[in-house]
Amino acid sequence: MEENIQPARAGRASKRVRNENQWRRHVTEVKRRRPRTGTEGTRQANYSTKLFIKKRNSSTLLHVCQSSFLGILQIPRNRIRRVAETFKKTGGLVKENRGGDHTSHKNVYKLQEVKSFIESLQCIESHYCRSTTERKYLDSTLNIKKLWQIYNEQAVNTVKQCYFRRIFTTQYNIGFGNPRTDVCSKCTELEEQIKNEKNESVKAKYMIEKTIHKRKAKKFYQLLNQRQDGMITLSFDCQKNQVLPKLPDQITYYSRQLYIYNFAVVLAVEGKRLNKDTVTLYTWNENEYKKGANEIASGVYHRLNALDLNGIETLRLVADGCGAQNKNSIFIGMCCVWLWNAPNNIKNIELVFPIPGHSFLPADRVFGNVERELKRKEVIVQPEEYHNIFNKYGLVVQMEMVYDWKNALHDVIKPPGLWHFQFAQNVLPLPVAKNNVIIKKDKISDVRKLLEKHYGSQWESHPELEYYKKIINEAIDDDIQENEPSCDPPTVDSYIMI
Numbered sequence: 001m002e003e004n005i006q007p008a009r010a011g012r013a014s015k016r017v018r019n020e021n022q023w024r025r026h027v028t029e030v031k032r033r034r035p036r037t038g039t040e041g042t043r044q045a046n047y048s049t050k051l052f053i054k055k056r057n058s059s060t061l062l063h064v065c066q067s068s069f070l071g072i073l074q075i076p077r078n079r080i081r082r083v084a085e086t087f088k089k090t091g092g093l094v095k096e097n098r099g100g101d102h103t104s105h106k107n108v109y110k111l112q113e114v115k116s117f118i119e120s121l122q123c124i125e126s127h128y129c130r131s132t133t134e135r136k137y138l139d140s141t142l143n144i145k146k147l148w149q150i151y152n153e154q155a156v157n158t159v160k161q162c163y164f165r166r167i168f169t170t171q172y173n174i175g176f177g178n179p180r181t182d183v184c185s186k187c188t189e190l191e192e193q194i195k196n197e198k199n200e201s202v203k204a205k206y207m208i209e210k211t212i213h214k215r216k217a218k219k220f221y222q223l224l225n226q227r228q229d230g231m232i233t234l235s236f237d238c239q240k241n242q243v244l245p246k247l248p249d250q251i252t253y254y255s256r257q258l259y260i261y262n263f264a265v266v267l268a269v270e271g272k273r274l275n276k277d278t279v280t281l282y283t284w285n286e287n288e289y290k291k292g293a294n295e296i297a298s299g300v301y302h303r304l305n306a307l308d309l310n311g312i313e314t315l316r317l318v319a320d321g322c323g324a325q326n327k328n329s330i331f332i333g334m335c336c337v338w339l340w341n342a343p344n345n346i347k348n349i350e351l352v353f354p355i356p357g358h359s360f361l362p363a364d365r366v367f368g369n370v371e372r373e374l375k376r377k378e379v380i381v382q383p384e385e386y387h388n389i390f391n392k393y394g395l396v397v398q399m400e401m402v403y404d405w406k407n408a409l410h411d412v413i414k415p416p417g418l419w420h421f422q423f424a425q426n427v428l429p430l431p432v433a434k435n436n437v438i439i440k441k442d443k444i445s446d447v448r449k450l451l452e453k454h455y456g457s458q459w460e461s462h463p464e465l466e467y468y469k470k471i472i473n474e475a476i477d478d479d480i481q482e483n484e485p486s487c488d489p490p491t492v493d494s495y496i497m498i
Contacts, residue, residue, distance in 0.1 A: 049084050110157055114167050117151050124177065137177040144168055184357025186213055217358035224268075224318050224352070224361070230311060233268040235318040236300060237363035238291070238325065239370065245447075245468070246380040247454050255450050256443040258471070259286040260386050262370070263296065264363035264394065265303045279366055279394030280306075285383055287437050287471050289402050294432060296325045297334040298402045304338050309346060316350040320359035327353055333409035337429075369393050381464055403429040444475045 051069040052061040070077060104111075123136035148164040168174070190210040197203040224235065241259040243252070263282040272278055282299040289295050300317070317335070319326040335349050373389050380386060390396045408429030451459040451468060460469050 049080065051080075110159055110163075111167065113155060113157065114151065114159060114164060115171070117155070118147075118168060118172055118174070121147075121174075123174065135173045135175055137175050140177045142176055184217075186355070186357055213355065216355050220352065220354040220358060223316070227268070227270045231314040231316060232307065232309070232312050233316040233318060234265055234300070234303065235268065235361045235363060236263065236265040236296075236303075236326075237320060237361050237367075238263050238296070238322075239363075239367045241291075242374070242386055244285075244380070244383065244386075245450065245454075246374075246377070247450065248378050249450070249454055251453055252450060255446040256440075257450070258439070258443070258447055258468075259291075260284075260383055261286070261291050261295075262367075262386075262390060263299050264366050265300060266362040266366070267307075268362070274362060274366055274393070276395045279363075281366075281390045281394040281396050282399050283383075283387060283390060283396060284399035287439055287474075288434055289399060289432065290437055291325075293325055293328050293330040294405050295399065295402050297331050297405045299399065300331075301334055301338060301403070302397070302401075304342075309343050311345065313345055314348045314350065315346060316352060318352045318361065320361065321353040321356060329413050330405045330409060333413050334405050366393050382467060400434070402432040402434075404432050405429050439471065439475060441475070444472055448472055 049066075051064055051066060053064050053069065053072060054060070055062055064072075066077070066080075070080070121138060123138060144165050145161065147168070148159075148161045151164065152158040187210070190206055190213065193206045194203055194210070197206060224233070226233070239262040241261060243257040244260055245257070246252075261284055265280045265282070266274065267278045267280075269278055280303055282302075284295070304315075321327045325331075332351070335351070339346065339349055370389060370393055373392065374380075377385070377389070387396050387398075447468060451465065455462055455465065459465055
């Protein structure tokens with residue numbers, strides 16, 4: 001690795017060199033016409049100097065005598081002679097030896113030993129940074145002080161900690177990784193089996209299995225990043241549930257709260273960053289819709305209908321393998337319904353699911369930016385506050401229409417055990433009723449206690465809490481209606497639409 005040499009700080013030495021460089025242009029050497037023949041040992045000069053001063057407010061140079069020149073610049077006579085002689089012999093100024101770094105060249109061997117030690121360290125790939133980067137990472141249990149102690153234990157010439165730290169931080173782009181929290185279970189299992197297995201043939205089997213597992217994961221990211229003419233790639237994922245209200249009270253740790261959901265669909269475009277042109281964020285509240293296959297399929301269906309598909313033949317959809325949301329017959333049925341009504345140029349739809357534990361998607365980068373912003377907010381009581389934060393990192397679409405894909409496809413798609421299947425009919429799903437989600441009584445009770453704890457018993461008088469007042473009152477009304485006796489027999493509405 002190249003050594004970065006820092007320039008010396010400007011001081012008296014560099015200032016003196018600058019001054020000599022300025023007035024040196026006003027000194028001209030001329031050959032001496034009548035050289036004096038002196039005795040042996042006497043210093044003889046073969047030239048004389050002409051001295052000039054620049055005229056004020058003009059570029060004209062005035063020839064002056066030596067006494068005037070020395071008096072104006074306030075410099076000694078021997079300084080002119082020394083500068084003139086050096087310039088005539090070398091073509092440059094006198095080398096300044098005062099100030100600067102006079103010790104680094106004495107410790108070159110120490111520098112090389114420290115650099116050799118640092119470069120011998122085994123770096124690891126960051127578990128969280130997936131983009132192309134030149135930064136390398138060491139194990140999270142290490143730090144600079146520990147490395148310095150390890151070096152001094154084995155080195156013949158020990159160094160100070162500040163010296164080791166300066167080389168490590170200024171000449172290398174190395175960091176220390178964070179402890180991993182979402183490691184692939186299969187990778188961990190195979191690593192432990194390889195570490196503890198004594199039989200070489202069985203250990204080789206585990207190593208081959210781990211290699212195949214890693215290659216499958218690598219292939220998934222190759223498909224995710226692949227760009228070619230006539231193909232569009234969409235990736236999507238759900239963020240973890242965000243709580244309402246978000247308060248700093250410690251009681252919130254033990255209380256059940258309302259949720260707001262955030263579902264991201266990212267369009268892969270070569271050379272474009274994650275912004276409102278490529279990221280669409282679908283959001284809804286817990287009391288409006290559930291968080292299941294119908295909601296995910298409806299969000300993707302809405303995004304597909306908004307795409308410009310001119311010249312597109314292949315549509316690639318990439319998501320994690322969550323069975324309750326993405327990897328199910330409901331989502332496949334939605335794709336078939338959309339394909340039935342899609343432009344004729346669409347020939348293929350590809351669904352790509354990664355192996356478990358290796359499902360880092362572009363949507364996760366968006367969620368990381370959102371969560372970084374949320375950490376700076378201490379109190380959030382209205383859904384609109386979440387929407388404003390989401391809007392900074394994508395186009396926010398409030399979920400207004402969710403289709404009942406599950407019931408609509410029930411009589412069309414064969415059970416998964418009987419696949420392969422053919423779709424020969426067009427399906428039109430009915431919309432799911434909005435605000436029809438029943439929130440558990442215990443959660444309503446916890447939210448109410450939390451609001452009373454933070455805002456007092458008169459919390460209903462706060463206009464910003466109107467959202468919670470409406471939800472709690474509706475839950476009380478539903479509870480009263482359930483307890484009232486009814487004389488009418490229950491009615492069942494059934495429909496089948498194909």
